[in-house]
Amino acid sequence: MNRSLPASLTQRDDIDLDPQIIETYCQGGRGEKGSALFVARPRSTQVASDIIALCVQEGIQLVPQSGRTGLVGASVPDPDGHHAVLSLERMTGDFHLDRINRTVTCGAGLRLSDINARLSPEALYMPIDLGSDPCIGGMVATNTGGSRLMRYGDVRRHVLGLTVILGDRNGTIVRLGGALRKTATGPDWKQLFVGTGASFGVITECTFNVEPTAKHKATALIALPDESALPDLLLELERRFGSLLSALEFMSANAMRAAHAHVPSLRRPFGGDLPDIALLVELSCDWPLDEADRSLDDILIGGLVGIAESGAANMGDVVIGRAEEVWAIRHALSEGVRKRGRLYAFDLSFRRGDVLRFRAAMKAQLGELFPDVEICDFGHVGDGGIHFNLVDHLAPGDWTPDRERMIRDTVIKTAVEDFDGSYSAEHGIGPVNFRYFDTYASAETRRFSAALEAVTSGKRLGRVHFSPEQTQ
Amino acid sequence: MNRSLPASLTQRDDIDLDPQIIETYCQGGRGEKGSALFVARPRSTQVASDIIALCVQEGIQLVPQSGRTGLVGASVPDPDGHHAVLSLERMTGDFHLDRINRTVTCGAGLRLSDINARLSPEALYMPIDLGSDPCIGGMVATNTGGSRLMRYGDVRRHVLGLTVILGDRNGTIVRLGGALRKTATGPDWKQLFVGTGASFGVITECTFNVEPTAKHKATALIALPDESALPDLLLELERRFGSLLSALEFMSANAMRAAHAHVPSLRRPFGGDLPDIALLVELSCDWPLDEADRSLDDILIGGLVGIAESGAANMGDVVIGRAEEVWAIRHALSEGVRKRGRLYAFDLSFRRGDVLRFRAAMKAQLGELFPDVEICDFGHVGDGGIHFNLVDHLAPGDWTPDRERMIRDTVIKTAVEDFDGSYSAEHGIGPVNFRYFDTYASAETRRFSAALEAVTSGKRLGRVHFSPEQTQ
Incomplete structure (x- = not known):
């Protein structure tokens, strides 16, 4: 898509129009490919706010992105090129360890490995154990889990404070929570930005608890x-x-x-x-x-x-x-x-007693309906999570998109309807699973989302929305 | 206040008009006294929903209440008698322990001591350690902390699922979260009901993590x-x-x-x-x-x-x-x-390194301005909490409400403005500290609250509101 962009955007040195650079930022963690008008890479909250304000005024929807390790496509722009990418990866400044409070404050673009490298001399770490190396902003926006959740909990448990930018015409900057380990002065609004992509605002700075190694x-x-x-x-x-x-x-x-x-x-x-x-x-x-x-x-x-x-x-x-x-x-x-072959990946969770009951039910069901599908699962028994991955050995010539959709629907339907499970345990919501959000989100929670989107980003930010009209 | 109530309310056997019973339910944890039109004591979510719907239709504002152990007056009706009390203390049914999931589901009216007595044979407990014995619904609505927060966290950390009733004309029942230890399918809306009194809805049932003793x-x-x-x-x-x-x-x-x-x-x-x-x-x-x-x-x-x-x-x-x-x-x-005497109680929190720096600053400041005030403080060094209690030894004849207000304002101003502290660490918001909420809540978070109140209780429920027009 070609669209003439105003000089107020194109002449900024934190906005890149080079097609090769744009292409890099349009690739997702599972090989998705999108397209974008430009890539903005601000180094500070204030500059990010300026860019957001300009884009809102120009009617350009920004897709925020940090480490590009997400598995549901939430930070990949659409292929039709009407989005622009807001990369947070340069927001790595201002790392501050408060030793006595045992908390870190840093920019949203710092990688988990960088955080842990800086904490290592203090025998401290961020206790979220992942196979990939995301940035802290994306970890909060996804509420990642990982292999040690049973001991340390999810990212939500560790977040104490956030700086976020709303998607309004002013790019309003909001600071929520500070560095306090507890406070009970009303709704804990930072929760709104944990695990919600950038639907309600873009996270640019985080303060979080760290643990002894x-x-x-x-x-x-x-x-x-x-x-x-x-x-x-x-x-x-x-x-x-x-x-x-x-x-x-x-x-x-x-x-x-x-x-x-x-x-x-x-x-x-x-x-x-x-x-x-x-x-x-x-x-x-x-x-x-x-x-x-x-x-x-x-x-x-x-x-x-x-x-x-x-x-x-x-x-x-x-x-x-x-x-x-x-x-x-x-x-x-x-x-x-x-x-091993054509993969259908599922990130499910259940009550702990149901993880392997689900697995047994699925073995029987898939064996009957789709005998060419091999179950290659693994996961987190301690917290009820299961990466229920299927490899389809059907001859490629016989494969159809309908078959994949039928298999996916069969698994999710059993997980959610028969076992009260979750169709996204720790990977969040994105184009990969919008379809299931549309099926299973309740009318009440969509009303909550719509009310908040009206006063926060109002759908001018982010790739994922939770209100009635648009999740596709 | 006298007001003629419709027979649809007065003839219900779960609504009590006896003045002695009403008086009992109008007393708060710190000796506050209110007044109420009636006390409703439903035994089930459905009945509570019916009562809420009737009251919303009649324009009667309900003040939900469970254990009456709160310390900020949030569950005490106003003295002028225009409120009615919705007591949840009879909602004690359906206790269910899922051993393998290590979770409990029960009614909002069950006392912490009852929960722990039932869990004791299994060598499990709810790891929130308090001086009082509240009900679980009130604990969630306040997000209580306690003496072992540094190890086990606050109530929020343990809540997995809630059943809530919105304050709309239908008394809409919403179930949020189930019994899953993790799920990432969009905003975690149950957070909206944790630590917010009943501003957005009344909690009638909870599912929560329990820990080995x-x-x-x-x-x-x-x-x-x-x-x-x-x-x-x-x-x-x-x-x-x-x-x-x-x-x-x-x-x-x-x-x-x-x-x-x-x-x-x-x-x-x-x-x-x-x-x-x-x-x-x-x-x-x-x-x-x-x-x-x-x-x-x-x-x-x-x-x-x-x-x-x-x-x-x-x-x-x-x-x-x-x-x-x-x-x-x-x-x-x-x-x-x-x-020991006239008490001004403060429930504050700070970064851990600031707890006793604040204390030292306050000793100097109060010693100079209010030499008759004795600091009798104690608290939670591990999580930054301090019960900064002051006893005023001024002769009772010389005491004025203005003096108390000046002392309270001095302490809170230093805590919040000089030390980035919280004026309510674990007791929540109520008439006791509305004044400070009004001073310190940001315009943005009030807008978030107003948007949500419009689609949830809309101020027809609860004693505490977080939107611009009314916190007093």
């Missing part, structure tokens, strides 16, 4: 013959290890096989004979153990032996230790599965 | 010569004990003296010579220790000896153990201070 860890892989053993084992693990538990992940045989095919050097903890499910158990503590203390490995082994001897839960083989090797398998699952 | 605890009291030692000690304690720390409370000499005068049988851990500040340190763990493990007492002593030997932080006398005796002092502070 783990001083010791212990890891085990437990083979399970099938999913029915899981609930009892979950209860036993929590009873014996309490909040020492920092991760509880499951990996299906199919997903592990895909990871091994993708990275042949990965360890094969169970030899050639993969169990249907392998459960990754991690204990960690953030205080230094003394010489007189048992190691976490000993505590983990003692507890697992206790479970085995008591017969309280069924376990197959147990492999202890070598945390890096075990996590290497876990972190190779996603890419391994992607390499 | 502590299996072991260790407690120490540390004498500090003055507040300057605190920041270094806080850092050292977190470095050595990490998330074993479950409480870090300070008690001033004046507050302890008041507690001892009120309850002479309390232990005197430092003999007759009270330190300016006593710091209560609690470690706890929610997994069973083995015979081979050091006890938490040993870990605590070892760490404190390490701090003393390293000279990393200044400590005076240290008294170990006798947790019940130590907590008995802590829990007697509030009532002891109240008995």
Whole structure:
């Protein structure tokens, strides 16, 4: 799309019109491709506000973007080129660690790895454990979860304060929350900007809690013959290890096989004979153990032996230790599965007892309806999350978009309608799942959204909206 | 006030017009007295919805109320009798523990002590530690904190799902969030009802996370010569004990003296010579220790000896153990201070490094301006909270309301304007602090509130509003 842009925009040195640069900023985390009028890359909240105000006045809808690691396309502009990209990646300044408050304040464009590198000398970190390396602004806007949610919670739990820009004609800057660990002076409006893309405003600065790094860890892989053993084992693990538990992940045989095919050097903890499910158990503590203390490995082994001897839960083989090797398998699952063929990725969540009940129901249902589809799932047993990934082995010539849509609808319908689950556990809302938002969002919550959009961005900002008329 | 009520209301057996019953429900947690047209005590969400719809149609503003333990008057009707009380205390049904999900669903009227009594056989509890015994609905509506916030967070962190009734002509029932530990399908609208009184709707049912009970605890009291030692000690304690720390409370000499005068049988851990500040340190763990493990007492002593030997932080006398005796002092502070004379209570919060800097500034300022005022403070060092309570020893004949207002304004102005603190850390907003909400709430957040009130309760429900025209 060609559109003549006013000089007030084109002559700014924080706005780029170079097609190659624009192309870079139009690619999403799952290979999506969009198109844009220009890319704006401000370095400060004030400049971002100026750009937003100009764009609102000119009627140009901005798609904010930070790390481009999102998995639902929320920060990718539409292909028809009527959007412009507002990249926050240059907003990396003003990193401030308040040691006594144990909080960090920084720009929205700082990467998680940069934050943790700066905190490392203080033995602190941002305890959100992800396979990718997003920027903090996007993490807040998506409310990311990750592998240690059962111990540390989601991003929402750690956010104390935000600076946001509304999408009004003035690009109004609003500061919410400050650096206080608690305050009860009315609605906590910063919640409006957590996990909502940029529907109500663009986050440019965050203040958040950070945690002491783990001083010791212990890891085990437990083979399970099938999913029915899981609930009892979950209860036993929590009873014996309490909040020492920092991760509880499951990996299906199919997903592990895909990871091994993708990275042949990965360890094969169970030899050639993969169990249907392998459960990754991690204990960690953030205080230094003394010489007189048992190691976490000993505590983990003692507890697992206790479970085995008591017969309280069924376990197959147990492999202890070598945390890096075990996590290497876990972190190779996603890419391994992607390499295996045509992928339909689902990011679902359930009550913890339902994760593997859903899985069993789905195995039966898909086996009957779509026998060419292979379930390569893995996920977060400790918090009810499951990356229910499907690989379609149908001959490419027989594939149709209708088939994909039918499979996707079947999975989501079962998850949401039969199991009260979520069709987006930790990846947020974007073009990838607008369709399900449209199906399942209630009339009341859409009215709430519409009321707020009227006084915040009013749909002049952001790629995602939650009000009735437009989610597509 | 007399007003003729329609038979559709007066003939319901869940609505009471008996003046004695009404009087009971018009008393607040700090002795406030209001007046009401009637008291409605529904037993179910549907009946509550019917009553709300009738009242909205009749133009009667309902003040929702659960445990009547609030400290800012938010659930006390006005004295002029134009309100009616909607008590949720009979909504105690349908307690459901999902063991595998580790969540509870119950009616808004269940008391915290009842919830914990039902969870006790499962070695689980709701980890909000309070001096009072509120109902869960009121806890969510206030977003209460308490003494173990540094470990477990506020109520908001634990709420997974809510059933609310909007204040519209239909008494629309909305269910938000379910029992999922994570979901990212758009705005988390239940946040709108956490910590906002009943401004946007009445909570009738909650689903929330519960935690394993502590299996072991260790407690120490540390004498500090003055507040300057605190920041270094806080850092050292977190470095050595990490998330074993479950409480870090300070008690001033004046507050302890008041507690001892009120309850002479309390232990005197430092003999007759009270330190300016006593710091209560609690470690706890929610997994069973083995015979081979050091006890938490040993870990605590070892760490404190390490701090003393390293000279990393200044400590005076240290008294170990006798947790019940130590907590008995802590829990007697509030009532002891109240008995000491005319009380001006403040519930403030700061960045952790500022809690005692504020205290030092205030000592100087009050000492000069109001020498008859005694600072009897205590609070939560671990999360930045301080109950900055003042006792006014001026002769009663010389006291004027203007004096009280000047003192209150001086404290709040210093807290908010000089230290970026909060004038309500964990008690919420009500008539007691409307005045400060009016002074400090931003124009933008009032616009957000007004937009939402227009589609939710629209000021036909609740005692507290956050929009421009009415907070008084």
